[in-house]
Amino acid sequence: MTKTAGAAVDASTIAVDSQVALEVGGHEAVIRQTYKDSVGVMTWSVGMTNATGHHVERYVGKPQTLQHCMDIFAWALTNYARAVRKAFAGHKITKAQFAAALSFHWNTGAIGRAEWVKLWKAGKIKEGRASMVDNWSKPAEIAGRRKKEHDLFFDGKWSNDGTMTEYTRVKANMTPDWSSAKRVNVSAELKAAFSKVMIPAMDKDPEPDAPVPVPTLSPAVPTTPTPIPASTAAERHKWPVWLWLAFFIPIALAFAGAFFWKGF
Incomplete structure (x- = not known):
């Protein structure tokens, strides 16, 4: 896409919005009901597990609306952004750089220890460029994503077109049916997710280090038991x-x- 670096501002002032979320989501897939990932961990929506603070078992066999999936993705992504701001504290970055770093962190959880970040902050841009690609492109399946994040961070090139891959079927053993993939446009849903204030209830204290407002619960899930008169x-x-x-x-x-x- 067009090279748009944007103005650099203090990292602490940048917020996650639909454009940032679309860039991250473009590298991911969405599955509307709970499934097991490659190592058997219960997962839902855009790669979310219980570690986000939102229990995903409630969606076993219960596909949700695309809007609900994007609402909770937006909430979780906003929490992950805190680590990105912390990693770049005291430095000015562009929105493109923020989006690239957040995508990297959503995928690796390593924004706080990645060598390329330290090199960039030290003014060693050339070394940082090489480190991001050379040290974080394994397995081979991730190389394409890392190259796009690299191009966004260092050259301001956005890559997303507003769509994500959706797997529409989950097998009886709770693994995704990879043949059910289709590309869906999630632009409207993510814009809506960032245009409203969510006041949900938490299942437990969230991880990674986020004091969270709350994600909405599935309407199908009861909150508190009704007292017996x-x-x-x-x-x-x-x-x-x-x-x-x-x-x-x-x-x-x-x-x-x-x-x-x-x-x-």
Whole structure:
């Protein structure tokens, strides 16, 4: 796409928006119901696991709307961005560089220790360029993504066209059906995700280090149990009339028999 470096600003002032999210998402895939990744970890939406703080088991066999998937992706991505701002603290970066670094971190979780970041901050641009590609392009399947992140960070070249790969089917063993891939446009959903304030409830403290507002829960998942009214609870302990009769009639007959025989 067109080379658009943009103005460099303090890293702490850059926020995640739909353009940034689209760039990250363009390298990922979305699956609307829970599946198992290559090592058997429960995963959902755009590669999200319970480590985000949002429990994904609730979506086993329950595909969600594309909007819900993008809402939670936007929420999680915003939390991951904190580590990127921390890594570039005290430095000015462009929005393109922020997006590239966030994509790298979403994929590797290594923005805080990557050598290319340290080299760039030290002004060793040429060495940083080489380090990003040479040290972070394994396995081979990731090389294309890393090259795009490299081109975005160092040359300001955005690569996403507003679409993501979606796998529409999950097998009985909970692995994706790779033959079900299709390209879907998620531009509208991500714009909507960043245009509203989400006030959801958390399952647990989030990871990585994010004090999170909250992601929305699936509408199909109950929140708190409905209390049983006292009257209803009491009714459940009442014996039916026939049970009372069955209990007391034998006792009454026993007393009557004892009284009768005593008379003799």
